[in-house]
Amino acid sequence: MNASSPPPIQRRTLTRSWVAWFQALPISIVFLLFFLIPLGLIGMVSFWNYNQYELIPGFTLDNYSAIFRGCSNLSDPCVTLRTYWSTLKFGLLVWLITLVLGFTVAYFLAFHVRSTTMQTLLFVLCTIPFWTSNVIRMISWMPLLGRNGLVNQSLIELGIISTPLDWLLYSDFSVVLAFVHLYTMFMIVPIFNSMMRIDRSLIEAANDSGASGWQTLWNVIIPLCKTGIIIGSIFVITIVMGDFVTIGVMGGQQIASVGKVIQVQTQYLQFPLAAANAVILLVVVMMMIWALTRLVDIRKEL
Template identity: 55%
Template sequence: MSLAAFVAYIQAAPLTIILCAFLLAPVLMIAVVSFWDYDFARLYPDLILLNYEEALGSWVTWRTYGNTIKYAVMVWALTLVIGFWVAYYLAFHIRTTTMQMVLFLVCTVPFLTSNIIRMISWIPVLGRNGLVNSTLLEMGLIQAPVEWLLYSDFAVVLAMVHLYTLFMVTPIFNTLMRIDRSLIEAARDAGATSLQILTNVIIPLAKPGMAIGTIFVVTLVMADFITVLVMSGGQSASVALMMRNQMSLLQYPAAAANAVVLLIIVLLMVAAILRVVDIRKEL
């Protein structure tokens, strides 16, 4: 082995050790436990498929997975639209770099507080006697409080959009700031309208940022259980919430099996995104 190759291995060793210790080893441990047996009191190291059969053979489980994917798709679509237009405004309508940074930092101010605090702050707004219902009643637009504003899928999606939009704004804003402004000027000189510039120049060049934001948002939504629990009032479910309930009942192998299945689904989603968009130049 040459000296250069040896030095390269030495330089890569710390990161390799960290990834193996904090990423590969925990995932491998979860995969191993997913094949174990258990009862109400203890775990039994084994090699059985019962946990996967129970996870994939129940219509309740499939419905829970479908509900989780539904949340992921809805939150992704809303955060993509909101995140793109916020990033577009900051990148192309704010002239000075200083003001861009100031406004971007303003967007991050809510993230200086806990996710739990930001989530439950919607309860007095959306509740039966909350701000929205009180305002609509005073304006005479409704005769009775709207019940579905809180403890519903609407509340879950709204809270998740509030929590995760910045994870879409940041990579898109970074991508838009890298676009060569001469390309836009050339398109405008060629007679392109603002809409044509947006659809044919800006959006195609912003796809890597959209892809990175999509990976962030989808993975966060798929793993979120506290938002589903609180904002649905326990009336809805997600895979992460199901795993949390299984762990509270000491059913660790069953939770591990669902974790492996969820990980595979997320990895397939990420792989599909990477097949469509090349994000290497953004990393």
């Protein structure tokens, strides 16, 4: 053997290292082309100037100052703060509701359905709404929630109300309802996956120790499901925070959100201003994700 050549073990290690990098190359290229470069361009454009006819490359903070202009008085919040509060409100409400529903459904599938075949069947049943587009699923609520819809007509015929309820549609209620309908599955899947990985002997040990059902749930199941809960929370919060279609359709174009503001700004060709809003929204969402990932080390748990 040549004295200058590496030993066989080191050669095999180097070979595996190169193979791993080669395998990661395709997804790295996709990540670079369709995420990092567009994100960098958005950040760059957010510092440009513009007029009614063109974008003016350069460096200016006018777009960011315009977004927060008049926001120093917290007793009378500016439009930007009210818009972000509205978006955060929807994000937190939908997160809380989907967490309760998703955890309940996942718990039922994982611990109360004994047959694997039935678990698979019921799990597939939960995915049926995803067989149609989001817009169709949103529109399907309108014949139910409208002033002359099925819900109002049924309540009137039963004598529960005398006049139709206006807040059922084109309101915060309808927006939250549509969000929950659309995105609960994103909470069910990771929580169900975490629950299926729980060693059932731990639950039997808790029962043998005299723990009640609630004690077992709180001290055994929930701690072992933290990874699924955090992953599902990240999915739901990031989607809701950037959504503008659902708020536009179910809110009747009357409810503000950051995503809706960005859409309107792009329609009026205010691309630098829209880019600045997108950067700020990204920072807010990343801060929320960072806070969630502090609760559990997802990479270690996975």
